[in-house]
Amino acid sequence: MTESEDRVKTGIEGLDVLSKGGFPRNSVNLVSGPAGSGKTLLATQFFFNGARDNGDAGLYIVLEENRENIIRAMKNFEMDLDGPEDKGRLFLIDLGEMRTEQDRGVVSFREIADFLESFIARSKPKRLILDSLPVVSLYYRNVEEFREELFTFSRYLRQQDLTTLLITESLEDQYLTRFGVEQFVADSFIVLGLEDVRGELRRTLTVRKMRFTKHDTAKHPFLITPRGIEVMSGEKVV
Amino acid sequence: MKREHFRATVGILAGGHGLPILRLLHSRGWSIASDVASELEIHTTTASKYLTKLHEVGILDRRTRDCRTRKAHEYRLRSPRISLDVDIRDSQDDDLVPVCEFYSSVLFGMIKKTEKIGWAIINPAVEETLSELQDSSENEISDIIAYIDVKGGHASTFRRLREAIESGELQCELIDLKKAFTAVFERVLGLCSEGVGPTTASRIFQLALRTSPKRASSLAAEYGLLDVFSEDAVYDRKRG
Ligand SMILES: Nc1ncnc2c1ncn2[C@@H]1O[C@H](COP(=O)(O)OP(=O)(O)OP(=O)(O)O)[C@@H](O)[C@H]1O
Ligand SMILES: [Mg+2]
Secondary structure (H helix, E strand, C coil), X not given: CCCCCCEECCCXXXXXXXXXXXXXXXXXXXXXXXXXXXXXXXXXXXXXXXXXXXXXXXXXXXXXXXXXXXXXXXXXXXXXXXXXXXXXXXXXXXHHHHCCHHHCCXXXXXXXXXXXXXXXHHHCCCEEEEECHHHHHCCCCCHHHHHHHHHXXXXXXXXXXXXXXXXXXXXXXXXXXXXXXXXXXXCEEEEEEEEEECCEEEEEEEEEEECCCCCCCCEEEEEEECCEEEECCCCXXX | CCHHHHHHHHHHHHCCCHHXXXXXXXXXCCEEHHHHHHHHCCCHHHXXXXXXXXXXXXXXXXXXXXXXXXXXXXXXXXXXXXXXXXXXXCCHHHHXXXXXXXXXXXXXXXXXXXXXXXXXXXXXXXXXHHXXXXXXXXXXXXXXXXXXXXXXXXXXXXXXXXXXXXXXXXCCCHHHHHHHHHHHHHHHHHHXXXXXXXXXHHHHHHHHHHCCCHHHHHHHHHHCCCHHHCXXXXXXXXXX
C-alpha cells in the first residue's frame, strides 16, 4: 500500500502535515477540546473536504446541535452543503431528532450501529463523524458501561470501509477527555486547546496519538480563518 | 344517536356503579359526588367520574353549587326512563373521514420526520413505491392510494380524501382504508428501514404516531387501525 492509499487526508491546512498524511484509513479517531475550541469546525472540514478533494461520500451524525446550526456554521466557512461538492454525497443526519420521552432522551451506540448498518449499505459513506460522544453517554448508567459499549462500537466501525472521527469534550483542568476513557479506544487522538494568553484566547492543537505513524507531538497554534482551521505546523507553543 | 355517543352511554351504564348511582339519584334528587360516594361506600373520585360521564351522555342534569371553599357540581336524574335510540344501519361511515385524517397525518408525520433528520431522499422514493403499489394492488386499494399526494403533504391528501368520501366519489369501507394504508405503511417503513435501520425507522413511526391528532388516535385504538404495527411487530418485521 502506498502512503496515500492507507491514509485519509483531512484537507485541513497543517493538520495533515502533523499527522504525516491524515488519519489511518478505516480507523477510529477522536478529537477532544473544551466548548468552543473548534471540534465541530474541524469535523465539518474533514467531512466536507472528503467530498470536495477525494469524492468521498460522508456521513455526519449530529446529536448535540440541530442540523440547521451546523449547516449555517459550515456556510460561514465556504462549505455549502447544496454546492457542487456535495453531489448527493454529503449526509448530515440529525439523530437527535429521534428522541422520545421514553428513552431518556438519547440514543445508544447499538441504535447508531443499527442505523449505520443500513445507511452504509445504501449510501456508502467513506467518512463518518459522530458529534458527540457525551450525548451518547447519557444513555448509560456509568462510565464502565459506556466504555464497554464504546469499545464494541469502535470495533464495529473498524470493520467497515470508513474512517471515523468521534468528538468528545474536555472539561477545564480535568482529563483530556470527558470520561478519561475515549482516547484508549481510538487509533488517533487530537486535542484542541483554548488558552488565555494575556487576555487573548490562543487556540492550540496537539496530535497526542496516531497509530501506525511517527507523528509530530508538539502543541501547535492554529487560527480560524474564513476558510476554516489553519494549523501552524511550523510553530510550536511552549 | 351517534355511534360514539351510543358507545359511551353503554359503556358507562355497564360499569358496576352505573345503575346504583342512577337509583340513588332518583330517590335523593340533587346530589354532589361526595354524597353519592358515602351512600354507596365508594371512592369520591369514582363517584365523580361516573357522574361526569353520565352527565356527558345526557342522562344527568348538572348545576353548580357554591360550597364554603369551592364550587361543586350537583347532579340529578333527567328522567327515570332511559332510552337508547340506535339505528343499527348507522355504519362506521361517519368515522371514515377522521380515519383518513389519522392515516394521512401519520404517513406525512413520518415523511416530515425523515426530512428533519436530514434524510430527504425518502420523498421521491415514497412517490415511486406508492405508484408501484397502486399498480399492483386490487382496485379497492389502489383507488384509495390514488388520493395520496406525496408532494402536497398531509393537508392536501386529507382534503382530497375527505372531499372524495363526502361527495361519494370514493366509495369505500373502513376495511379498505385499513388495507390500503397498512400496505402503504409497510412500504414506507420498509424504505425507512433500508435507509436508516429498523430501530430508527420504528422510532420515526412511533414519533409520527404521537403527533397525530388526538381524536383520530383514539379512533385508531378503537378500530385497531395499526394492529399489525405494534412496536415490537415493526421491529421484528424489519429484523426479518
Ligand atoms: N467566522 C468565524 N471566524 C472565526 N472564528 C469563528 C467564526 N465562527 C465561529 N468561530 C469560532 O469557532 C468556534 C466554534 O467552534 P466549534 O463550534 O467548532 O466548537 P466546538 O468545540 O464544537 O464547541 P462545542 O463544544 O460547544 O460544540 C467559536 O467558539 C468561535 O470562537
Ligand atoms: Mg460542537
